[in-house]
Amino acid sequence: xxxxxxxxxxxxxxxxxxxxxxxxxxxxxxxxxxxxxxxxxxxxxxxxxxxxxxxxxxxxxxxxxxxxxxxxxxxxxxxxxxxxxxxxxxxxxxxxxxxxxxxxxxxxxxxxxxxxxxxxxxxxxxxxxxxxxxxxxxxxxxxxxxxxxxxxxxxxxxxxxxxxxxxxxxxxxxxxxxxxxxxxxxxxxxxxxxxxxxxxxxxxxxxxxxxxxxxxxxxxxxxxxxxxxxxxxxxxxxxxxxxxxxxxxxxxxxxxxxxxxxxxxxxxxxxxxxxxxxxxxxxxxxxxxxxxxxxxxxxxxxxxxxxxx
Amino acid sequence: xxxxxxxxxxxxxxxxxxxxxxxxxxxxxxxxxxxxxxxxxxxxxxxxxxxxxxxxxxxxxxxxxxxxxxxxxxxxxxxxxxxxxxxxxxxxxxxxxxxxxxxxxxxxxxxxxxxxxxxxxxxxxxxxxxxxxxxxxxxxxxxxxxxxxxxxxxxxxxxxxxxxxxxxxxxxxxxxxxxxxxxxxxxxx
Numbered sequence: 444x445x446x447x448x449x450x451x452x453x454x455x456x457x458x459x460x461x462x463x464x465x466x467x468x469x470x471x472x473x474x475x476x477x478x479x480x481x482x483x484x485x486x487x488x489x490x491x492x493x494x495x496x497x498x499x500x501x502x503x504x505x506x507x508x509x510x511x512x513x514x515x516x517x518x519x520x521x522x523x524x525x526x527x528x529x530x531x532x533x534x535x536x537x538x539x540x541x542x543x544x545x546x547x548x549x550x551x552x553x554x555x556x557x558x559x560x561x562x563x564x565x566x567x568x569x570x571x572x573x574x575x576x577x578x579x580x581x582x583x584x585x586x587x588x589x590x591x592x593x594x595x596x597x598x599x600x601x602x603x604x605x606x607x608x609x610x611x612x613x614x615x616x617x618x619x620x621x622x623x624x625x626x627x628x629x630x631x632x633x634x635x636x637x638x639x640x641x642x643x644x645x646x647x648x649x650x651x652x653x654x655x656x657x658x659x660x661x662x663x664x665x666x667x668x669x670x671x672x673x674x675x676x677x678x679x680x681x682x683x684x685x686x687x688x689x690x691x692x693x694x695x696x697x698x699x700x701x702x703x704x705x706x707x708x709x710x711x712x713x714x715x716x717x718x719x720x721x722x723x724x725x726x727x728x729x730x731x732x733x734x735x736x737x738x739x740x741x742x743x744x745x746x747x748x749x750x751x752x
Numbered sequence: 753x754x755x756x757x758x759x760x761x762x763x764x765x766x767x768x769x770x771x772x773x774x775x776x777x778x779x780x781x782x783x784x785x786x787x788x789x790x791x792x793x794x795x796x797x798x799x800x801x802x803x804x805x806x807x808x809x810x811x812x813x814x815x816x817x818x819x820x821x822x823x824x825x826x827x828x829x830x831x832x833x834x835x836x837x838x839x840x841x842x843x844x845x846x847x848x849x850x851x852x853x854x855x856x857x858x859x860x861x862x863x864x865x866x867x868x869x870x871x872x873x874x875x876x877x878x879x880x881x882x883x884x885x886x887x888x889x890x891x892x893x894x895x896x897x898x899x900x901x902x903x904x905x906x907x908x909x910x911x912x913x914x915x916x917x918x919x920x921x922x923x924x925x926x927x928x929x930x931x932x933x934x935x936x937x938x939x940x941x
Contacts (some may be wrong), residue, residue, distance in 0.1 A: 452881040457915040483879040483927055488828045489871035492850035496934040501875070504930065548937065556926070605830035606843065613834055639793045639829030645869040646890065651797040651825060682906055719913050742803035 444576055446567070447521045448476035451528035451674075452484050457549040458674035459718035464701035465524050465569060467715065471585055471708055472577045477518060479508055485531040488643055492712060499539050500552040502531040503612075507553055507560035514563075524569040526673040530602040532566040537607060537636065539652070562582045568603050568700075570618050571610040571671050580622035585645065587709035589627025596631035596666035596695070597623060600661070600676040601639045613637065619670065626707040631666035635659045640679040653686050662694035668696045670703055681721040691706075767939060768814070771852040775809050780846045782806040788832035788842050802832060802842065809845070818858040820840045823849035829924040852876025866893035876931045884916060 454462035469476055486501035488549055509521055523529040539546050542560035550559050573582075597619035604613035611618040616637055620630045641652025654680055663669050671677045681697045686692060698720060705715035717723055766860045770800070782803075785896040789801040808817050812836070826846035833843045870889035874881050891900045910916050 452883075454882045456908060456917055459915075481923060481926065483923055484881050486875065487866040487871065487881075490875075491828070491844070491847035492852070492865065492868045493872045494934055494938060495848070496850065496938055497931065498847075498874070500930055500934055501927075504927075508878075551937065552930050552933045555929035569764065601829035601831070606833040606841075606935040608834075639827050639831070641794075641868060642827040642829065644794065644825065644827040647798065647864055650823065651794055652827070654796070655793055682909070692829060719915060721909060721915075 444520075444572075445475045445477060445516070445518050445732060446572070447513050447518045447564070449482055449485075449505060449523045449528055449532065450478065451525040452487075453525055453674035455678045458677065458699075459531050459675070459701045460719040461524060464699055464705045464710075464715040467710060468604065468701045468704045469522075469569075469572075472573075474522075474572065474577065474583060476522060477513065477516070479505055479521070480512060481508065484637070484730050487526045487527045487531070490531075493720065496548060496552060498531070499545070499549045500533055502528075503535045503539065503549050503553060503560045504556070504558060506532060506535055506564045506566075507558040509564045510560060511558065513578055519563065520565040522567050522569060522572055524672065525675075526568070526600055526602040527675065529568040532610070533607055535560070536562060536564075536566060542669070549643045566651070568610070568672075570603060573622065574610055574618045579625040582622055582685055582704065583625040585708045586626055588707055590703070590707055591627055592625075592729065593628045594631050594665065594667045595623045595628045596633055596663045596669045597636055597700075598669050598676060598680070598697075600671065600673045601637070601642070603672065604637065621670075622704065623670070624699065626704065629704075631663065633662045633666075635662040640676045641674055644717050645679050645683070649683070649686075652692055653683055656680060656683050657687040657690035657692035660687050660695055663695045664693060666695060668698055668699045668703070670698050677720075684722065694722070696720070696727045767855050768852060771848055771855065772809075772812065775845055775852070778811070778841055778848065779806040779809050781883060782810065783838060785837060787835050787837060791831040791835045792826075793826045793829060793831065794827055797825045802846075803847075806840075806842075806845070814845040816851055817849065821860065821864075823853070824860070826850075826863045827898055835933060840877050862898075866890055869893055876927055877925065878921065879926045881920055882917070885919035889906065919926070 450462050466476060482505050484497055484501060490498040490501055501643065523532055539549050553559055599616040604611055604616055623630050635658060639655060640659065641655045645652040659680065669680060677697055677699060687693060695752050702715040702717060717728065776789050779828055784803055784807060786803040789803045792802055800820045805822050815873055823846045827901040828843055830843045833841055836842055867890050870893050871881060871890055
């Protein structure tokens with residue numbers, strides 16, 4: 444299956460490890476990702492408080508490019524790994540298409556750069572594609588270094604299932620669980636899996652967002668790691684652990700689901716850029732390695748682990 | 753109160769009235785069940801509950817609405833929207849309140865909009881967000897000399913992890929025509 448890949452800004456900046464691991468894992472799973480040519484920002488959650496029209500026009504521009512330039516190659520679906528990108532792209536199909544007045548206005552904006560969007564591109568989240576196109580069975584076949592009972596807390600966050608629950612139950616999401624089990628891990632069942640991490644409130648009102656992060660981290664007690672599929676969740680849960688600890692939270696390593704999958708598939712820590720995660724201190728990496736995938740000695744020319752971190 | 757009577761209804765200029773009209777349409781069917789308030793992860797930081805806010809919109813209590821910090825505390829997690837038994841787009845209403853406060857220039861609006869505005873400016877200039885230049889814009893807009901200092905420890909940790917990248921040209925001004933057109937259409941230029 445071929446997808447128009449929309450990495451989004453974060454994955455080209457501070458979340459490059461998510462981009463790298465997503466590309467590697469999806470390739471192993473037989474999905475071809477073709478980056479959308481000249482894609483631009485979707486507006487994240489910053490566009491709507493500034494301009495209602497740009498909130499739709501920014502993501503629509505990227506869908507219009509797919510519709511106009513990639514349909515010839517048989518690509519009609521966009522894959523977005525970032526929650527905010529996914530929701531913004533999806534919103535265009537759900538809220539603009541079918542509303543003739545708004546659709547006209549959005550296309551009027553797009554016409555300023557010679558584009559037009561009819562509404563024929565399907566928007567998929569990475570987790571949606573993993574669950575409904577790939578499936579845990581296929582993932583299981585690619586696992587070489589199982590997680591051996593490593594306890595993983597799946598963290599879904601907000602925008603991949605709210606307000607549009609396309610591929611999972613937003614009240615109690617479970618779509619990551621079969622993958623964690625396929626990798627040989629154990630699911631940490633918790634109440635905070637779909638709690639908001641505070642998102643961009645962390646910038647303007649950190650005291651409010653840190654309370655949410657502390658609640659999430661303390662509910663992860665007992666888990667060896669949290670896995671996310673969102674660069675902002677990752678940043679909020681990782682970067683503020685010291686402050687969250689003062690508010691009752693605890694330190695837990697946070698990884699991208701695709702990083703963990705990559706490791707379980709036998710990719711090296713360097714391949715999935717594990718050292719780039721803020722919570723991956725050398726001690727945490729040694730701990731994880733010793734407990735989870737410290738299997739038989741790796742292939743002879745593997746780089747020694749723990750060089751950077 | 754010093755004897756000053758605050759008006760509950762302000763005759764506002766056109767752009768406000770547009771947003772207010774849209775807001776009243778959005779939350780007009782609110783039946784005051786309070787599910788939104790009970791679902792909000794940030795309720796503890798709000799001075800007026802979301803439920804009460806929808807009622808105030810129905811009443812057109814513009815001054816009180818704009819003096820509140822409730823809508824600035826919305827992190828757009830969509831839990832209220834998901835659970836609203838009337839199916840109202842409550843998260844969009846919170847964003848519309850932020851826009852309204854921006855147009856009105858309410859107290860705190862500049863500071864509270866600083867991050868969103870910095871983000872959008874960076875998108876307009878580069879086509880994609882470049883985190884280092886976006887943060888610089890945010891610091892300038894927030895006009896708080898202590899703010900950049902509070903980010904020094906995190907900045908250094910990110911630098912050590914190779915997460916800080918020099919701003920480049922990105923996609924250049926590819927989005928400028930779109931921004932210009934939208935401004936013209938929304939009457940904000």
